[in-house]
Amino acid sequence: MNYTLTAGQYELKKRLRVQVQHKHLPHAIFLSGDDGIGALPLAHALAQHILCQNPIVEQGGCETCSSCLQAATWSHPDLHLVFPIIKSKDVRQSNDLRAAFRNEYKKNPYLLLDDWLACIDGEQKQPVIPVDEAHTVLHNLSLTSYEGRAKIVVVWQPALMNTETSNKLLKILEEPPQHTYFILASGSPDELLPTIVSRLQTWNCMGVSEQDMQNPALPYCNALTQQGMQLSHGNLGLALQLSKADDFKNELLDDFQHFMRQAFRFNAQLAFTRIEAIVQKGRSYQKRFLMYGLHIFRQALLFREHYKALSPHSKEELAFLEKFAAFINVKNCEPLAELFSTHLYYVERHANPKILFTDLLFLSTEHLNPKSK
Numbered sequence: 320m321n322y323t324l325t326a327g328q329y330e331l332k333k334r335l336r337v338q339v340q341h342k343h344l345p346h347a348i349f350l351s352g353d354d355g356i357g358a359l360p361l362a363h364a365l366a367q368h369i370l371c372q373n374p375i376v377e378q379g380g381c382e383t384c385s386s387c388l389q390a391a392t393w394s395h396p397d398l399h400l401v402f403p404i405i406k407s408k409d410v411r412q413s414n415d416l417r418a419a420f421r422n423e424y425k426k427n428p429y430l431l432l433d434d435w436l437a438c439i440d441g442e443q444k445q446p447v448i449p450v451d452e453a454h455t456v457l458h459n460l461s462l463t464s465y466e467g468r469a470k471i472v473v474v475w476q477p478a479l480m481n482t483e484t485s486n487k488l489l490k491i492l493e494e495p496p497q498h499t500y501f502i503l504a505s506g507s508p509d510e511l512l513p514t515i516v517s518r519l520q521t522w523n524c525m526g527v528s529e530q531d532m533q534n535p536a537l538p539y540c541n542a543l544t545q546q547g548m549q550l551s552h553g554n555l556g557l558a559l560q561l562s563k564a565d566d567f568k569n570e571l572l573d574d575f576q577h578f579m580r581q582a583f584r585f586n587a588q589l590a591f592t593r594i595e596a597i598v599q600k601g602r603s604y605q606k607r608f609l610m611y612g613l614h615i616f617r618q619a620l621l622f623r624e625h626y627k628a629l630s631p632h633s634k635e636e637l638a639f640l641e642k643f644a645a646f647i648n649v650k651n652c653e654p655l656a657e658l659f660s661t662h663l664y665y666v667e668r669h670a671n672p673k674i675l676f677t678d679l680l681f682l683s684t685e686h687l688n689p690k691s692k
């Protein structure tokens with residue numbers, strides 16, 4: 320992975336390149352940003368740049384030296400990758416799932432945490448970076464580097480380090496041995512212990528434009544759909560996930576339509592059956608449902624305001640929008656969108672989906688029928 324194989328983020332890439340060139344790179348870095356926005360591939364490009372034997376100014380790693388070839392597949396002995404796992408008898412740390420992770424990452428470096436959990440059958444379980452991982456990191460860093468260049472630890476989804484793991488790493492983050500780099504990727508500083516954040520140099524990854532997503536140099540972007548890009552608001556990982564799910568658009572429409580109907584005209588049995596069905600489909604579907612809702616509110620408002628809808632997906636969606644627009648106005652659109660955004664936030668943080676969606680239904684009712692307050 321080099322910088323030119325990652326999407327957009329030009330400012331940040333330039334800053335990283337210059338810091339490595341001038342040997343000013345801090346020893347503990349946090350590339351923060353929403354899941355899927357690109358912190359992990361950027362951390363990868365940065366690590367490869369540091370390890371490369373013949374770095375190239377514009378792109379970082381040369382892609383041809385032996386260090387680059389190993390770093391590109393995360394198999395460089397001085398590059399240690401840590402990612403969340405579902406703990407079990409056989410899986411105690413990320414090393415135990417290294418092959419599976421490399422395989423997923425190779426297909427899509429912008430994979431979301433959901434994509435990874437779905438791959439290890441852990442969608443309904445609690446992912447974690449356990450303390451065993453910190454022990455391995457400390458042990459690896461105590462050995463001399465194989466190539467005498469640098470030792471790098473990349474931690475993907477650092478928010479999933481539990482307190483014990485974080486505490487174990489604190490000291491080494493404070494005083495990293497010479498030529499050691501910690502690169503934490505993805506998430507927001509408020510999800511980490513303040514004691515950890517204070518030891519990191521934080522750089523924020525921004526969303527990328529649709530044009531940058533369609534960069535022909537990015538092989539994993541072939542399958543992007545227009546609707547996937549539009550719904551993703553600049554998050555390439557999300558755009559890829561939504562594009563894959565494009566076939567399920569009618570399923571989303573059907574669920575959304577029925578959910579809103581129950582919110583408007585409450586029938587306990589039908590409402591709970593629908594909620595149960597949405598919950599059963601897993602966390603990534605729940606997130607897609609909420610994002611789809613956000614998209615539909617906006618489209619319905621545009622309808623309402625006598626603009627043409629931006630991008631109806633199908634005849635069915637257009638027919639629904641025409642009816643639904645009558646219930647959406649400038650007053651309730653924002654609180655409804657706010658409601659869906661907040662619930663999206665909680666789904667991402669693994670809150671109980673049954674409670675969340677029941678709550679969402681009741682609160683949507685209030686906004687669709689202001690008199691019922």
Ligand SMILES: [Zn+2]
Pocket residue numbers: 370371372373374380381382383384385386387388
């Ligand atoms: Zn190289």
